[in-house]
Amino acid sequence: MSESTTGSGGSDGSDPTDGLVPATLEQLFVERYAAMVRLAHLLTGSNAVAEDLVQDSFARVQRAWGRIDDPVPYLRMTVVNATRSWHRSRRREQRRLRAVGTGDVEMDLGARELLDAVGRLPTGQRTALVLRFYEGLSEAQIAQAMDCRPGTVKSHVHRGLAALREVIER
Amino acid sequence: MNDELKTRLEEAFSAQATTTTTSDDAWARIHRRAEQRDHRRSVVLRSVAAAVITVLLVGGGVASFRDVDEPGTVATGRGADASKSAAADSVESSGIGAVPDAPFVPAGNGLEVQQRADGTIVARFGSTTTPPVQPGGMSAAIDGDTVFGIVPGTATNVLFGLVPATPGGAVRSLGLGGSPTVTPDGLTGVRLFVARRGVAELFPETADAVSVAAYTATGGGLGETIARGN
Numbered sequence: 001m002s003e004s005t006t007g008s009g010g011s012d013g014s015d016p017t018d019g020l021v022p023a024t025l026e027q028l029f030v031e032r033y034a035a036m037v038r039l040a041h042l043l044t045g046s047n048a049v050a051e052d053l054v055q056d057s058f059a060r061v062q063r064a065w066g067r068i069d070d071p072v073p074y075l076r077m078t079v080v081n082a083t084r085s086w087h088r089s090r091r092r093e094q095r096r097l098r099a100v101g102t103g104d105v106e107m108d109l110g111a112r113e114l115l116d117a118v119g120r121l122p123t124g125q126r127t128a129l130v131l132r133f134y135e136g137l138s139e140a141q142i143a144q145a146m147d148c149r150p151g152t153v154k155s156h157v158h159r160g161l162a163a164l165r166e167v168i169e170r
Numbered sequence: 171m172n173d174e175l176k177t178r179l180e181e182a183f184s185a186q187a188t189t190t191t192t193s194d195d196a197w198a199r200i201h202r203r204a205e206q207r208d209h210r211r212s213v214v215l216r217s218v219a220a221a222v223i224t225v226l227l228v229g230g231g232v233a234s235f236r237d238v239d240e241p242g243t244v245a246t247g248r249g250a251d252a253s254k255s256a257a258a259d260s261v262e263s264s265g266i267g268a269v270p271d272a273p274f275v276p277a278g279n280g281l282e283v284q285q286r287a288d289g290t291i292v293a294r295f296g297s298t299t300t301p302p303v304q305p306g307g308m309s310a311a312i313d314g315d316t317v318f319g320i321v322p323g324t325a326t327n328v329l330f331g332l333v334p335a336t337p338g339g340a341v342r343s344l345g346l347g348g349s350p351t352v353t354p355d356g357l358t359g360v361r362l363f364v365a366r367r368g369v370a371e372l373f374p375e376t377a378d379a380v381s382v383a384a385y386t387a388t389g390g391g392l393g394e395t396i397a398r399g400n
Contacts, residue, residue, distance in 0.1 A: 029197060038187040047190055055196060059203040111182040118179075133176060134183035165175055 021070050025062050028071050033058070036079050042130045043083040045119055053082040076135075076145045080127055087123045117167040118160075125160035128153050310382035310397035 022028035033054065040050035057078040061071055068074045118126055124146070131142045132153075139157075143150045193199070379398045 026197075029200070033196060034190070034192050037192050038190040041190045042183055042186060050190065051193060051196065055200045055203055058200040059207055062200070062204050063207065110178065111185050114178055114182045115186055118182075129179065130183060133179045134187065161172065161175060164179070165172075168175065 022072065025058070025065060025071075028061070028075065029058060032072060032075060036075060039076070039130065039135060040079050040083055042134055043080070043127060044086060045115075049086060053086060054079055057082050073141070073144055077147065080131070080145045081147070084123055084127070113167070114164065117164050121160050121163055124148075124152075125156045125163070128156035129160045129164075132157055310395050312380065312397050 022031055036054045036057065037047075037050050040053050041047050044050055044053070057075060060078050061068070061075050064074070065071070118129060121129070127146060128142055131137045131145055132139075137145065139150045139153045142153045146153065379396055382395055382397045
């Protein structure tokens with residue numbers, strides 16, 4: 001582990017997919033690997049798992065390279081799918097990881113509680129919130145990444161926020 | 171409250187994302203994973219192909235056994251048998267239970283071998299297909315200037331002798347062509363031979379039909395047949 005990355009997933013509201021389409025897998029890797037690991041980290045709660053899933057996603061993208069027009073949304077969708085599969089197949093491990101938490105991370109108590117609460121949300125709501133408030137994606141972009149309708153995204157975000165509000169107000 | 175919550179969420183996500191690290195060898199690991207995926211994929215495809223061939227071959231063998239032991243219980247493509255029951259005839263005529271022939275599989279030197287659903291084995295070389303091998307016998311055919319044959323069983327060192335297809339003809343050639351080859355799959359023990367010399371040169375009087383015999387290395391006879399061009 002050598003490169004410490006900083007959050008830049010489009011939380012400033014800019015569209016992170018703006019710009020030229022990467023021409024090669026190597027360019028995609030240089031431009032998006034760290035960002036995808038951060039996204040997967042937020043979706044899984046584990047840095048190691050995040051790297052594992054993102055590397056696997058890149059391997060999938062490499063196989064599909066000739067068939068995809070814009071690799072960035074495709075990669076994001078692949079990563080989101082990978083994290084969903086991971087949650088499905090490893091719920092027990094996920095609970096253990098959440099219980100352990102991110103003990104080596106310096107974070108104020110409010111933020112930690114909020115992230116714990118996000119971690120307890122259903123996968124769909126958690127994914128929608130991360131893509132909306134970390135990646136800064138539009139509903140349409142989130143719908144593409146999650147392979148669902150924009151209305152479903154709206155519902156996920158609304159319900160997720162409502163659940164978090166209850167936690168905070170408690 | 172909503173705006174405050176959203177702001178807190180953004181800050182919390184950013185704080186956790188700040189702790190994310192990536193490994194130095196990520197690029198190399200991605201390529202290793204891609205190679206592993208390709209390998210797994212090819213292994214799966216090979217396994218599926220092998221399973222399909224095995225099922226077809228086993229199906230052909232079972233059909234052959236049933237054809238002998240329980241006449242008519244499985245349609246084998248050998249045609250109506252007098253001992254078949256009327257019910258079995260009905261099954262066969264309806265096509266139910268019919269076992270398809272196994273596909274031709276490469277056997278080296280451009281030869282391909284097929285074990286048919288009725289248990290017989292045939293070989294082909296280019297457009298020429300040998301007649302089916304009879305139990306204990308062999309099969310051979312002429313394709314242009316080449317004689318090729320196939321011998322079922324467990325013999326491991328087969329020689330072919332070529333004689334004119336006339337009674338009493340002397341052996342003109344024995345062990346022509348290179349080494350026998352073995353099929354790389356379930357047809358273990360089937361040995362093949364391709365004569366490299368022209369049939370017309372050996373048998374100017376009857377280049378379109380020669381008698382082919384197969385022997386073990388110690389001289390034991392394995393089978394004999396008349397090879398004809400298609």
